[in-house]
Amino acid sequence: MADISKQLVSEVLAASQSNTPLTIQGGGTKSFLGRDTEQRAKCQVLNVSEHSGIVNYQPVELVLTARAGTRLSEIEKTLDDNNQMLAFEPPHFGESDTLGGTLACNLSGPARPWGGSVRDHVLGIRLINGKAEHLRFGGQVMKNVAGYDVSRLQAGAMGTLGVVTEISLKVLPKHAHTVTLKQAMDAQAAIDLMNQRAGVAKPLNAACWMDGYLYIRLAGAESSVEATAKEWSGERVDDDDATEFWRCLRDQQSSFFGGDSPLWRFSVKPTSPDFALSFQAGTTEIPTMSGEPQGRQLIDWGGAQRWYKGHADWQEMQTIAAEAGGQVSIFRGVVRDAEVFHEQAPALQLIQKRLKHNFDPQGLFNPGRLYHWL
Amino acid sequence: MSQQITITKQALSELFKAFINPADVISDDETLKPYECDALSMYCEMPMLVVLPETVEQVQKVMRICHQYAVPVVARGAGTSLCAGAMPHPDGVILSLAKFAEIIDIDKASRTARVQPGVRNLAISEAAADYGLYYGPDPSSQIACTIGGNVAENSGGVHCLKYGLTVHNILKVEMVTVEGDLITIGSDGLDSCGMDLLAVITGSEGLLGVVTEITVKLLPTPEKAQVVMVAFDSVQNAGDAVGGIIANGIIPAGLEMMDSHAIIAAEGFAKAGYPVDAKALLLCELDGTVEEVDEQIRQSVELFKSFGATTIRMSQSEAERALLWKGRKSAFPAVGRISPDYYCMDGTIPRGQLAHVLTEIDNMSAQYNLRVANVFHAGDGNLHPLILFDANQAGEFEKTETFGGKILELCIDVGGTITGEHGVGIEKLRQMPIQFNDQELLQFHGIKDSFDPLGTLNPGKGVPILKHCQEYRALEKQGGAQTGAHHHG
Structure with missing residues (x-):
């Protein structure tokens, strides 16, 4: 619960003077993400977790400002006490997850298609760039177009542009009422139904297909949720079980996520057909779902996020993702010294390399964590 | 930053005419004249040339040629910008995207539309209505403004608090870089790998590239929408009521406030039945399922009563809802009835x-002796003070601009920002060094350099040159005298 920004600035300055690359670390729960290289192992750790604490929170403004090292659990507890929430439902990969890490990795939970992503809720940041300058971008208001959107640029940049020290976020009232519906069907039927459900103005808040069942979460005003629950098909899940189900999905604690197989994350057009056919056509070893009690695929975000377990060919997976209008990354597993994020067109690489150079001329921050060329 | 231009108007015009219909390469003063300004007409400048390409390949060629000869390029949609963001450069080309006005595809199942940048904002919702869908952001200029301009300004509208800004409602853009390369930013999925360039492009005021296609998200049309009009005898009570609604967990689709000047002007124009003796008026729109709207309307009305509302009226039909909104949506032109000009x-x-x-x-x-009518997107804190003035009175526009600058500084002082949705353009360059220090402004220039190393895309807009910042700050200390540095009109 302290402001150690001056110390962080000094550490970045020292690293700049000695040309020492840095690994920016908060709670350390997401260190498995991104590339893992010899270069990374040699970096000095810049620990941001001590730079913590909620700086400003006025519930009526729907805005919370916290230091980057503040634990998600602390933020969520404070919001909960005021009947508010982070609408992007951030995953927890441990007890020490921080807000800074959540932004850097752009991680959002099952509510993402309807509640938005962490990127969508960021309003402003403070950031230490590679010249050890402590800068402020954006602000604490919802609408702000003064200057480029440096705040949202940090989402998914994995700390390659600087050390984010403070984040202002839009927060929202908690849903008054929630109901979860469960229904057996195959993957393709689930994809079709999820998209159909998303096309009408009902209080849909999450839609996931796991182990042969479609799970739909309704959230909002009680009257509206109950009326929709009666109208839509599916068996009602006990409230406590439902809460636990969505928490496990959010935090990757569901049994699907267990084991040592590589875990692939596809972010694709939600209506893309079930990938099983694409796999059959290719050379990957990922089996299709049919007849397996414990599936190899999990579909979340109303069809827009698909998780696969198994060994597969990187180029082939990228082709499948591109054909589905999206991208793939290797979330967990495999030796991670090659690329793990969908490869980028040369013109996009050039822009990102220039951005990196402008924020971090010496290449101090998380070198190679996102791509080998960054 | 800008390089020396190495080609004449005549020669450039000939190069363009080799691949663009010669009638769409405009070089005579009379035809150039309509392009001299955008909706902030106090700032104007004649461009060297205007080109109206019809295909993406033609845009790429225009960009390659301009890049080769270091010619400034200002992309232009409908020209509804309120910050002189589309004002021409005297030695540059206006790249009009008016011919890119096609809705390429509406995908009902995935709730998306692929559109060209010259498509009007409202036209997207009109086309999507057949599928029970609509496009969320609805700036007041939505009848005229284009989606390409919306991307450039990150436009909002009256429904931002619940449905977000442009940046929340687009998935992907096709963009021609300053070098003439066609790139895709974003995807048909919700998140993409790498740096979030889509967020940087959105609201970049045409300084980073020329967007030639946009994939927008569409939302299902709510079952029901109802508006409550509430009058108060003090601004404080109205403000407290807004806080009370939000504190009670209600997120209205729209929550607008007007002060007494705006109420009187709007009522005179729209005859919506606004109580003209009120000090503040709220329009609170709730949308969603029938059950949800009924429940929240009941709660809201109780809350408004508890905050001292003097009049409460609920729309009982779509016609009445439209009428109540008509006053608000026409508040700007309505103010024109009580003053020769407004800023x-x-x-x-x-x-x-x-x-x-x-x-x-x-x-x-009182100090400047200029009246102000206030229109406020109360849900998201975006304030539109309209300063009433008479441009025919010598020195009155200059006085108005100074007053406006002071209002923006006040916004910064209370923790806000100089622009919520209109952009910086040329108009607010002088306030940028108050909101940002030199290091921050340099970082912005670094972003510009990453996309546009020669600095030829919409030069002189958005981010002030540092040497001017010193002048602006010095002038602020002297009491906000005019610099006139960019004022041509």
């Missing part, structure tokens, strides 16, 4: 500061 400001403030800010604006209004 629209665009600061955003934390909602809790509203009463303080309006009181300060009142004080300044």
Whole structure:
């Protein structure tokens, strides 16, 4: 619960003077993400977790400002006490997850298609760039177009542009009422139904297909949720079980996520057909779902996020993702010294390399964590 | 930053005419004239040339040629910008995207539309209505403004609090870089790998590239929408009521406030039945399922009563809802009825500061002897003070601009920003060094350099040159005298 920004600035300055690359670390729960290289192992750790604490929170403004090292659990507890929430439902990969890490990795939970992503809720940041300058971008208001959107640029940049020290976020009232519906069907039927459900103005808040069942979460005003629950098909899940189900999905604690197989994350057009056919056509070893009690695929975000377990060919997976209008990354597993994020067109690489150079001329921050060329 | 231009107007015109219909390469003063300004007509400048390409390949060629000869390029949609963001460069080319006006595809199942940048904002919702869908952001200029311009300004509208800004409602853009390469930013999925360039492009005011296609998200049309009109006898009570609604967990689709000047002007124009003796008027729209709207309307009405509302009226039909909104949506032109000219400001403030800010604006209004009508997106804190003036009175526009600048500084002082949705353009360059220090502005220039190393895309807009910042700050200390540095009109 302290402001150690001056110390962080000094550490970045020292690293700049000695040309020492840095690994920016908060709670350390997401260190498995991104590339893992010899270069990374040699970096000095810049620990941001001590730079913590909620700086400003006025519930009526729907805005919370916290230091980057503040634990998600602390933020969520404070919001909960005021009947508010982070609408992007951030995953927890441990007890020490921080807000800074959540932004850097752009991680959002099952509510993402309807509640938005962490990127969508960021309003402003403070950031230490590679010249050890402590800068402020954006602000604490919802609408702000003064200057480029440096705040949202940090989402998914994995700390390659600087050390984010403070984040202002839009927060929202908690849903008054929630109901979860469960229904057996195959993957393709689930994809079709999820998209159909998303096309009408009902209080849909999450839609996931796991182990042969479609799970739909309704959230909002009680009257509206109950009326929709009666109208839509599916068996009602006990409230406590439902809460636990969505928490496990959010935090990757569901049994699907267990084991040592590589875990692939596809972010694709939600209506893309079930990938099983694409796999059959290719050379990957990922089996299709049919007849397996414990599936190899999990579909979340109303069809827009698909998780696969198994060994597969990187180029082939990228082709499948591109054909589905999206991208793939290797979330967990495999030796991670090659690329793990969908490869980028040369013109996009050039822009990102220039951005990196402008924020971090010496290449101090998380070198190679996102791509080998960054 | 800009390089020396190495080609004549005549030669450039000939190069363009080799691949663009010669009638769409405009070089004579009479035909160039309509392009001299955008909706902030006090700032104007004649461009060297205007080109109206019809295909993406033609845009790429125009960009390659301009890049080769270091010719400035200003992309232009419908020209509804309120910050002189589309004002021409005297030695540059206006690249009009008016011919890119096609809705390429509406995908009902995935709730998306692929559109060209010259498509009007409202046209997207009109086309999507057949599928029970609509496009969320609805800036007041939505009848005329284009989606390409919306991307450039990150436009909002009256429904931002619940449905977000442009940046929340687009998935992907095709963009021609300053070098003439066609790139895709974003995807048909929700998140993409790498740096979030889509967020940087959105609101970049045409300084980073020329967007040639946009994939937008569409939302299902709500089952029901109902608006409550609430009058108060003080701005403070109205402000507290807004806080009370939000504190009770209700997120209205739209939540707008008008002060007494705006109420009187809007009522005179729209005859919506606004109580003209009220000090503040709220329009609170709730949308969603029938059950949800009924429940929240009941709650809201109780809350408004508890905050001292003097009049409460609920729309009982679509016609009545449209009428209640008509007053608000026509508030800007309506103000034109009570004053020869008006100047629209665009600061955003934390909602809790509203009463303080309006009181300060009142004080300044007396000091400058200029009336102000206030229209406020109360849900998201975006304040549009309309300063009433007469451009025919010598020195009055200059006085108005100074007053406007003071209002923006006040917004910064209370923790807000100088522009919520209209952009910086040329108009607010002078306030940028108050909101940002030199290091931050240099970082912005670094972003510009990453996309546009020669600095030829919409040069002189958005981010001030540092040497000017020193002048602006010095002038602020002397009491906000005019620099006139960019004022040509």
